[in-house]
Amino acid sequence: xxxxxxxxxxxxxxxxxxxxxxxxxxxxxxxxxxxxxxxxxxxxxxxxxxxxxxxxxxxxxxxxxxxxxxxxxxxxxxxxxxxxxxxxxxxxxxxxxxxxxxxxxxxxxxxxxxxxxxxxxxxxxxxxxxxxxxxxxxxxxxxxxxxxxxxxxxxxxxxxxxxxxxxxxxxxxxxxxxxxxxxxxxxxxxxxxxxxxxxxxxxxxxxxxxxxxxxxxxxxxxxxxxxxxxxxxxxxxxxxxxxxxxxxxxxxxxxxxxxxxxxxxxxxxx
Amino acid sequence: xxxxxxxxxxxxxxxxxxxxxxxxxxxxxxxxxxxxxxxxxxxxxxxxxxxxxxxxxxxxxxxxxxxxxxxxxxxxxxxxxxxxxxxxxxxxxxxxxxxxxxxxxxxxxxxxxxxxxxxxxxxxxxxxxxxxxxxxxxxxxxxxxxxxxxxxxxxxxxxxxxxxxxxxxxxxxxxxxxxxxxxxxxxxxxxxxxxxxxxxxxxxxxxxxxxxxxxxxxxxxxxxxxxxxxxxxxxxxxxxxxxxxxxxxxxxxxxxxxxxxxxxxxxxxxxxxxxxxxxxxxxxxxxxxxxxxxxxxxxxxxxxxxxxxxxxxxxxxxxxxxxxxxxxxxxxxxxxxxxxxxxxxxxxxxxxxxxxxxxxxxxxxxxxxxxxxxxxxxxxxxxxxxxxxxxxxxxxxxxxxxxxxxxxxxxxxxxxxxxxxxx
Numbered sequence: 001x002x003x004x005x006x007x008x009x010x011x012x013x014x015x016x017x018x019x020x021x022x023x024x025x026x027x028x029x030x031x032x033x034x035x036x037x038x039x040x041x042x043x044x045x046x047x048x049x050x051x052x053x054x055x056x057x058x059x060x061x062x063x064x065x066x067x068x069x070x071x072x073x074x075x076x077x078x079x080x081x082x083x084x085x086x087x088x089x090x091x092x093x094x095x096x097x098x099x100x101x102x103x104x105x106x107x108x109x110x111x112x113x114x115x116x117x118x119x120x121x122x123x124x125x126x127x128x129x130x131x132x133x134x135x136x137x138x139x140x141x142x143x144x145x146x147x148x149x150x151x152x153x154x155x156x157x158x159x160x161x162x163x164x165x166x167x168x169x170x171x172x173x174x175x176x177x178x179x180x181x182x183x184x185x186x187x188x189x190x191x192x193x194x195x196x197x198x199x200x201x202x203x204x205x206x207x208x209x210x211x212x213x214x215x216x217x218x219x220x221x222x223x224x225x226x227x228x229x230x231x232x233x234x235x236x237x238x239x240x241x242x243x244x245x246x247x248x249x250x251x252x253x254x255x256x257x258x259x260x261x262x263x264x265x266x267x268x269x270x
Numbered sequence: 271x272x273x274x275x276x277x278x279x280x281x282x283x284x285x286x287x288x289x290x291x292x293x294x295x296x297x298x299x300x301x302x303x304x305x306x307x308x309x310x311x312x313x314x315x316x317x318x319x320x321x322x323x324x325x326x327x328x329x330x331x332x333x334x335x336x337x338x339x340x341x342x343x344x345x346x347x348x349x350x351x352x353x354x355x356x357x358x359x360x361x362x363x364x365x366x367x368x369x370x371x372x373x374x375x376x377x378x379x380x381x382x383x384x385x386x387x388x389x390x391x392x393x394x395x396x397x398x399x400x401x402x403x404x405x406x407x408x409x410x411x412x413x414x415x416x417x418x419x420x421x422x423x424x425x426x427x428x429x430x431x432x433x434x435x436x437x438x439x440x441x442x443x444x445x446x447x448x449x450x451x452x453x454x455x456x457x458x459x460x461x462x463x464x465x466x467x468x469x470x471x472x473x474x475x476x477x478x479x480x481x482x483x484x485x486x487x488x489x490x491x492x493x494x495x496x497x498x499x500x501x502x503x504x505x506x507x508x509x510x511x512x513x514x515x516x517x518x519x520x521x522x523x524x525x526x527x528x529x530x531x532x533x534x535x536x537x538x539x540x541x542x543x544x545x546x547x548x549x550x551x552x553x554x555x556x557x558x559x560x561x562x563x564x565x566x567x568x569x570x571x572x573x574x575x576x577x578x579x580x581x582x583x584x585x586x587x588x589x590x591x592x593x594x595x596x597x598x599x600x601x602x603x604x605x606x607x608x609x610x611x612x613x614x615x616x617x618x619x620x621x622x623x624x625x626x627x628x629x630x631x632x633x634x635x636x637x638x639x640x641x642x643x644x645x646x647x648x649x650x651x652x653x654x655x656x657x658x659x660x661x662x663x664x665x666x667x668x669x670x671x672x673x674x675x676x677x678x679x680x681x682x683x684x685x686x687x688x689x690x691x692x693x
Contacts, residue, residue: 067671082679083686109672121683123657126676 003059004261006084006253007041007075009033009068012107012135013220014041015250016048018059019258023091027052028247033107037068045074061261063253079256081106081249082113082124088252089216090119092242099240100213103202103231104249105221107135112206115213123209132168133201135221140170141194144177145187149224155191156226162192168201192226199230206235218245276362277384281320283358284548288317291548295492298558301530303523305516306493309500313547316389316503317356323505324390328452333378333409335574336399336602337422340594341444343464343506345452350389351502352396353570354378355546357665366411367404372636373665374544375404382412389503393417395451397444400424401606402639420447427608428599441595458587465579465594471506474513475575481520483564483624486529488520491540491563492553498571499547531562536684537625538563541617541647542632542661543640544570549665552632555677561684565624567616569604577601605639613643614650621656628684629658630677636664657683 001020008015014037016029029048034040049056064075065084072078081104089102102113110133111126131137142149163185167173173194180190215237221227222245232239242248292314296302315321328347332339335351342349354360354377363380381388382396395418398409406421413419423440425433445456454460478497482489497516501509523529538561545553545568553563566572579597581590603613620626629651633640641662648658659680663669 067675080675080679080682082675083682120686121679124676124679126672 001058002261003054004254004257005045005059005062006088006250006255006257007045007062007064007066007072008081008084008247008250008253009037009041009064009066009072010081010107011067011109012139013246014044014066014068015247016041016044017247017250017254018048018052018054019251019254021258023255023258025251025254026054028244028250030246033068038071038073041068041072042074061257063257063260065249065253076257077260079253082111082126083121084252084256085111085218085249086113086115086119086121086252087255088248088250089218089242090115091251091255092216092248094243095214095216095240097214099216101206101211101215102248103206103215103217103239105134105198105202105217105219105227107220110134110202110205110219112202112209112211114209114211125205125208127205130168131170132173133198135219137170137173137198138194138221138224138227140174141177141191144174145181145190147187152191152195153223153225153227155188156195156224156229159186159188159192161189162196163189165190165193165197168197173197192230195224195227195230196234198227199234202231203234211235211237214240216240216242216248218242218248220246222246273384280358280362280380280384284356285318287356287358288313288548291550291554292318294554294558295496295550298554299490299492299530301528302493303489303516303519305512305519306489306496308512308515309493309496312500312504313496317548320388322388322390323503325505326391328394329390329392330448330451331393331396331417333396333398333405334401335569336401336424336598336604337397338441338444338594338598340461340464340468340579341441341448341456343467344456344460345448345454346460347394347448347452348506350393352378352382352389353502353544353546354381355499355549355665356381357549357667359384360665367408370636371404371408372543372634373549374546374634374637375408377665379408379411382417383415386415386417395420395447397422401604402637404636420444424599424606426606428602429609434599437599438592438595441591441598445591456587458590461587461590461594462581462583465581465590467506469578471501471510471513472575472578474510474517476578477517478513478520479565479572479576481517481524484524485537485625486527486533486535487531487537487562487564488523488529489516490530490557491538491566492550492557494563494566495545495550495553495568495571496547498574501575531557532560534685534688535560535562536627536681537561539617539620539624539626539629540566540568540632541629542568542644543634543637544568545632546570551665551667551670552630552661552663552673552677555670555674556630556681559674559678559681561628561677561681563630565620565626567603567613567620573601573603605643610643610646614647617647618650618654621651621654626656627688628680629656630661630680631658632661632663634664635662657687 363376
């Protein structure tokens, strides 16, 4: 049996997806990027193989993506996370209708990708210069409010009236949150306010290229139901979140790996 | 004393900045034409070692391609385009200019503040066309620094009779001003020779423009930018000769079917804010990622040299002046003019002529003219099925990481589109 791997080395987490020759997802693995992402990616990859008792030699093609893509030497080739994300989203199973807009919130960037009728990348925007409205922002919030990051969603739904958070800069927002806390505001209202502030920012990004069709939200922060709700409110439409939203891009890279292997084999035979 | 220290450290930074870019330009690309060496060496001499090409003529600075250089040559002086692409100079210009103004204007102000004699010996005067607001107001700042600034007035419209009359009047006034500066009255013969000289440069450039757009391309776009940037300060005769040598080499390459890039490298057109050495951030990102810029309509490159002055030998001085004025007004597609229909028309023409697969539009942060016009350009291109990547950036290198991902994804989307969709 032949296998194909997609490895997405992001700023916060490394995501690895293994698929088989039929293109079915076999297994996945998520691990923090840490300071030595090359070692961590390699360890993660080996752990995944071990978990499934798959020999390294059975993995025929590896495609890396994410910001560490160029430095992962085990990969056969690399591809940008925008293309990988689009291909992964298009091939996700269990989503009715065709996805035209992908919103990805990553550790240090957020992007909106528009697909054309055939599922090709038609246009995309991403934040260039700052980490506002990304996973890093949410990490800062949970640290300041001393709650776990996966609790943010629950707090959101307990909020009465969300507060307005004015600063979009992560560092300035931090001091704004501290002063809101000092003024006796509840964590619930602060968190909901944060979610709306991120959602507004992303909606602004989305409006720059115009959103269309079914909207898919992925990336780690898509696990936060409060943020999803805020984004639905700001975009004024429903959003689909995949079952494991962190791995869409790695899945896309794995599909490209499989495709590249099959094309190469075809060439050799022809 | 302090200014001397700033100057020393800035020029140090500049050598490093220019040196690093030249290293990438030369070493990251294995198949550079041999005749490019002249241009690389010239830039290295000027930017890294400050050996300036000067023949002792009176130097007239210009801050935009709208200054009719014929009038400068005809009065025995040499023009010197001073628009700067150096991040090291931008940091100096950030003091006198607002924080959100355009990198190019800030860098030029910074250079003039610190080393007004950067390219040559003393500047006699600096001509600033009244195109964008930032250049206009920067002119006042520059004047306060003790430089002799002359504002060349331009109309906001070029498609009306009033606009043209206004511009002819401005050009005639510039003739008088040049006479005052150089002490020479404009003669018909001198103007005629100046037109011929510049037309020769343009003719050589047009040959280059065609060769560069061949399928497959014989040269990278970063080299085209370097060639045209050298025109700013190189002695014009030597520049024409060097470009002619390069053209012969490119012609031979095409005959031997030699190419610089991979065979299926996406063919890109670069438009928007000008790329001026050492700011080759976007062009290098595109070409290091596997694309090739086969055409551009930048005011720092193609638009600087494409159009000739159309004359006949028996024309009177007045008619010659009118022809020069026309050459600078009509073909100009700077976004400061009201109505950009002809910019879109020209872009679409290039898309067809050079088999363009994607357009990259760079807008310097703070240049609201290019920023505003990007939408309608994107729409025009989209209607012809050509994707456009809009990049808002400046001279600082801090967004390079993010931009490289965007450029890479853009090139991938072109390839994906080309292959059709089997994934």
